[in-house]
Amino acid sequence: MCRTGKHILVVEDTKSVSMLLAATLQRVGFRVDVAESLRAARQLLSQKEKSQIKYDLALVDINLPDGDGSELLKELATSAWCKVRYAVSADATRRAKRYAMRAGADKYVIKPFDLRKLVDVISEETGLRIIVHHSENQESWSDEKIRLAQSYRDHLRFVTGELKTPMPLTALKSRLHQLRGSAMLYGFRRISALASELSERLSEQGPSLAEDVRAVLRQEICVSLKE
Amino acid sequence: MNKLRKLIIMDDDPHYSGMLALKLRMQFPELMVSSFNKADLPGEYDIYILDNDFFGEECGARLAEDIRKISPKSLVLVLSGTLEFSLLKRLVNCHAAGVFDKSSEDDLEHMMNLIEQYLVRIPRGTRGGTAASLPNTLRGIRELMTEWNKRLAFEEKRVS
Secondary structure (H helix, E strand, C coil): CCCCCCEEEEECCCHHHHHHHHHHHHHCCCEEEEECCHHHHHHHHHHHHHCCCCEEEEEEECEECCEEHHHHHHHHHHCCCEEEEEEEECCCCHHHHHHHHHHCCCEEEECCCCHHHHHHHHHHHCCCCCEEEHHHCCCCHHHHHHHHHHHHHHHHHHHHHHCCCCCCHHHHHHHHHHHHHHHHHCCCHHHHHHHHHHHHHHHHHCHHHHHHHHHHHHHHHHHHHHC | CCCCEEEEEECCCHHHHHHHHHHHHHHCCCEEEEEECCCCCCCCCCEEEEECEECCEECHHHHHHHHHHHCCCCEEEEECCCCCHHHHHHHHHCCCCEEECCCCHHHHHHHHHHHHHHHHHCCCCCCCCCCCCHHHHHHHHHHHHHHHHHHHHHHHHHHC
């Protein structure tokens, strides 16, 4: 259900990334369409054109199985069917960024990205202050609980990826703080307890411990997800 | 006409606020539950649950003070992972009803009890009614101090 009136197109061939992006954006109230190839994206755009629906923002992966996402960015930039375009790529070079921006991207997002920050940036870009009215949701409590639990497991998988690479100390502390609360609510008590302990140790010992914290936390999340 | 009481969860983690909202709706069907992911004022509500940490920035006390200016009779509950005297002092000054540890199931239950007491005590449609009256304020501060004293004693034992 779209609670914000904002419509987003995600063009991404890695299913786990597109599912997580779509679930998170839907969770905060966006309506999301996903295309896994250039061809699928063009088909979607053609359907939307017929029904006069415009996208508020498009996230386009540059490396798609059937071609270059920059081609789609050019098409979107010259049409009136998408207001804002973000290019997404694992290529962090300036050359790649310049190429995507020239094709019509308004922003260049490098993989792996911080999902929370990306959603925040998208919310700002689309002029959205997100207030979700949970009581308006019509699904049953048990269905909602299952959906939330599934979305949380996807989120934990995303966090394991995020923890592979170094991150600013404040971001790591903030992630630990979030996990303390959310893992407890979703029944991952060991993760919650570990996040509390690591948070304290990180405050006491400082940035030198960050790498160990990421490794230990990542291992515990992987083990918990397998159980 | 009976008006639904409004509760808002202010937290930067949509997974936490989503599940907490579900638990609150299951326990208190008479509440209209919303969540907000920014550390600024979302408008007037009867009950506010505030996370002290927004993307690494501690802003629970500032938010609680701002809320008191626009909604003097609301119930304000704060989630925090740290024990800091300055935070406690500011929260007591703006009549916050309690500070809770996000990772504690006991604290979650305690928070639910406070919400229940508030809903039972305050008639519908009065948007807070007498919540900020002197006896209620004193009771809130007393509960807050008792809770923090308990936690400080626990921390002391743990350290020694």
